[in-house]
Amino acid sequence: MRRFLGPALLLLLLLAGGLGNAFALEQFTDRLTGALLQAEEQVGQGDWEGAEALIREAREAWHSRDGWLHVTLRHADTDEIQIGFDETLRLLLCREMGEYAAASAQLVQHLQLVSGAEQLTLQNLF
Amino acid sequence: MAVAFVRTIILYLLIIFGIRLMGKRQVGELEPSELVLDLIIADLAAVPMQDYGIPLLSGVVPILTLLGLTMLLSLLTMKSLRFRVLLCGRPSIIVRDGVVDQREMRRNRFTLDELHEELRCQGVAGVERVKYAILETNGQLSVLLRAADQPTTAGQMGLSPAEPGLPILLISDGRVLSRNLKDRGLDRAWLLRQLKDRGFAQPGQVFCLSIDETGTVSCVPQEGTR
Secondary structure: OOHHHHHHHHHHHHHHHHHHHHHHHHHHHHHHHHHHHHHHHHOOOHHHHHHHHHHHHHHHHHOOOOOHHHHHHOOHHHHHHHHHHHHHHHHHHOOOHHHHHHHEEEEEEEEHHHHHHHHOOHHHHH | OOOHHHHHHHHHHHHHHHHHHHOOOHHHEEEEEEHHHHHHHHHHHHHHHHOOOOOOOOHHHHHHHHHHHHHHHHHHHHHHHHHHHHHOOEEEEEEOOEOOOHHHHHHHHOOHHHHHHHHHHOOOOOOHHHHEEOOOOOOOEEEEEOOHHHHOOOOOOEEEEOOOOOOEEEEOOOOOOOHHHHOOOOOHHHHHHHHHHOOOOOOHHEHHHHHHHHOOOOEEEOOOOO
C-alpha cells in the first residue's frame, strides 16, 4: 500500500495545483474585471480621474503577477491582456468615450475567457 | 532561441528521469500501455520545446500526470491479475504441436508471413518443428521447439562442465572499476600484478580486463599500446 502513496500523492498534488491555480486566477481576474466595470461606471458619471486610478491599479496588479501568469497561461494571452490594459488607459486619457468603452468591454471579456479556460468544467473538458 | 535550448534540456532530463522511474522493462519491451505513454510523452515534450509561446508547465504537468498514472497502473498490475489482463492482455498460443491456430492468428491480426519471419529470425525452418509459439503481450513471439528438435545440452550428454559464473569487468577502456574489484575481494596490488604478468605497466594500456568466478582472467590490450 505504501508504494501506491508516491504516485498517488504526485497525482493529487498535480490536481490540487491545477485546481488551486484555476481558483486563484478566477479570483484575480474577477477583481480586475470588477475594477474595469467600476471604472466604466465612474466614466459614465464624469469621474475620469477616478476611473483612471482604477485602471492604473488593475494594470499594475496584472503587471505585478507577470511571472505567475507567464508560467501558467499562454504567453500570447498575457501579452494581449497587457496591451489591452495599455490601450484602455490610452483611450481613457484621450477622453474617447465610445472607443474606451469598447476597449474596456473587450478587455473584460478577454480576462473572463482566460480565466474560464483554466476552470475544470465539462465544457472545457470536451 | 535560448529559451528553446533551456526548455529542451529541461524536458529531455524530465523524460530521462521518467523513463528511469518506469524501470528497465520500459526501455526494451513495451506493453501496449507503455507504448501509448511513450508516444504521448514524446509529442507532449515536442510542443513546448518548439513553441515557446506555450508555458513550459503545459508540457511538464501532462508528462508528470502520465508518469504518475503509469506508476500507479503498473503497481495495480502487480497487485491484481485481472487488472493486468485488462491492461496488458494475455499471451496467445499461435502454434501448438506444429499446428497453426488460425483463429488466434486472426484474433491477433498476425499474418502467416509474420509468423514465418519470426520463426526464421529465431533459426527455425518450419512450423512442424515448433511445439509452442506464443505471442507475448509485448508483441514478441516466443518459440519452444519440440524436444527432438532442441539442441543437445551437456547435461543430456552426461557431461558436467565447469561453471564459469558471471564474468565481471575490472578494467574498462583503461579505467579501473574499483567497485567491481572490491566486490570480487581483490585489490589494486593484485590487479597490477596481473597487468605486469601480461606485460602491461599501467591500467591505461588495457582496453578490457575481466575475471570470472573460477578466477580466469581475460585481457584485451588497447590498440597501439604494444
